[in-house]
Amino acid sequence: MARKLLLTHIDVPGIHTFEVYRQKGGYRAVEKALKTLTPEEVVEEVKKSGLRGRGGAGFPTGMKWSFLAKPEGVPRYLVCNADESEPGTFKDRYLMTHIPHALIEGMIVSSYALGANTSYIYVRGEMMPQIRILERAIAEAKNAGLLGKNILGTGYDLEVYVQPGGGAYICGEETALLESLEGKRGNPRIKPPFPAVSGLYNCPTVVNNVESIAATVPIINDGGEEYAKIGIERSTGTKLISAGGNLNKPGVYEIELGLPVEEFIYSDAYCGGIANGKRLKAVVAGGSSVPILPANLILKTLKGEPRLMTYESLADGGFQSGTMLGSGGFIAYDEDQCIVRNTWNFTRFYHHESCGQCSPCREGTGWMEKVLHKIEHGHGSFSDIDLLVDVAKKIEGNTICPLGDAAAWPVASAIRHFRDEFEWHVTNGQEAQARNYGLAHYADPLEPVI
Amino acid sequence: MLSVKQNEPLEFTEEMLGKFAEIVTRYPEGRQKSALLPILHEVQANYGWLSVPAMDRVAAYLQLEAIEVYEVATFYTMYFLQPQGKYALEVCRTGPCCLVGAERIMKHIEERLGVKEGEVTSDGLFSWRGVECLAACGYGPVLQIGPEYTFYENLTEAGVDKLIDELKEKASANGQSPIANG
Structure with missing residues (x-):
């Protein structure tokens, strides 16, 4: 049975509520981080985990965090990118709908690591129901002393706010997102300066995807080294895959990185094969932006090796015969698609x-x-x-x-x-x-x- | 739902102003412009769309130039710059939804409502349009209806008919007149 780290308790009734989430061991990572680790130690654990940005770019999260400038007397911000708009991708909606506290817990741990006292979750405006869910989760956490002033008596203060977008794919790009959060049109900024130096309100800022932030919870609970044991090479841990298109069982699946693509498509534990008894024609493996591959090349690399769900294996062959893991938006096309x-x-x-x-x-x-x-x-x-x-x-x-x-x-x-x-x-x-x-x-x- | 004429100035209700004030507290001092997108959502939820007087009023409230509000309202697709039906149906028209029948669903909605994309039915109850990916690709075809942005997934023609009938019943039960066209 594949290990689950993010969706472990997805089937538990009431897991979206603070009470049930807490009963199932929720907010242990906040206690551990705030009470027993320094912010630098939290960053170190995330580095050790090998976690790579789950929004699409795959940049190592711990490294991104270590770039954050820390000038005296200037606030630092963590901004969660929940603008999920890449066609084929719907995992963040799923996570926020069903286990909102996993994101809130990750926000607290990550904000602590970065020394942020105010953090924002930028959610695409169309996800108004999820915005309400997150606002409720934040209120619950605050009520329990896990947000606000002097969290758990540790002296650490944090406020988390939810910001709605206005309907623009471009705001998933981190600097466009920051512009939008400042109340402007979502025009990406010229880099450098990078947000780590000059981001939100010209202050040092880290922008991370929902899934990356939620992944810091199991990383702190079990340790970065344990997390890094899952997966293959530089593709560590688990990944949420949004499976859509002509599949028998479309939906969100948490996989251990390294799962063969063929098993993901055809196994009953995952997508259960192509819908209506048809044959597979093509796959877009990581959201609409990544190269589309015909059936033969998505199942096997040009060298004839089984293609695996990892950053490296999906990219094998470069743009000639490979693609990218991207955001994990997996779209399957049957033989009748044009x-x-x-x-x-x-x-x-x-x-x-x-x-x-x-x-x-x-x-x-x-x-x-x-x-x-x-x-x-x-x-x-x-x-x-x-x-x-x-x-x-x-x-x-x-x-x-x-x-x-x-x-x-x-x-x-x-x-x-x-x-x-x-x-x-x-x-x-x-x-x-x-x-x-x-x-x-x-x-x-x-x-x-x- | 409140109504608004295109060129008449308007005043926001106490309730709306209270909500705006709460939103502004989420940002640092002097950064109240960050409240613009959430406040425009509130305004649209109350009036059904964003009229010029409403945007001007938002500009005054946030101490912005009017152009700063217009340029935002015209950039983001969720903001309606024209009156819509009481129920504005927004159907995802992007790739993955089209693999499972979104184009068929849009055609059906067009026939069933008898209005083209972007138009409002004569009773003022409905309008519809195709929108880009709504991040629900595993449950397509999908549509959403504001201001709550309720989701309707795995749509079929019969399901759309049922939804439209239910909305009609809801509207007549409430006895509300459809929103006024500016």
């Missing part, structure tokens, strides 16, 4: 969500959307396919924030792996309106494309 239509859909999303600051992204996403719309609706030409590759290349790396890359990669990878299907839309424009391309030859292993 890759061109899906790529058009994603590109429309990025065009809609571009903040408009950088012209390669603002203009490029719009052009890609138009060209893809043309191809999808049977009016494309072969040169359009090359044009898409060209535009994607010119967006990538040429923008302030990663939204440009996030918009370029799905297009580039879809054409790299499914070029036949794009060409078929060009040559069979009429037919493409009536039926989908289907699985075609992607059911069988591809010849190496290197």
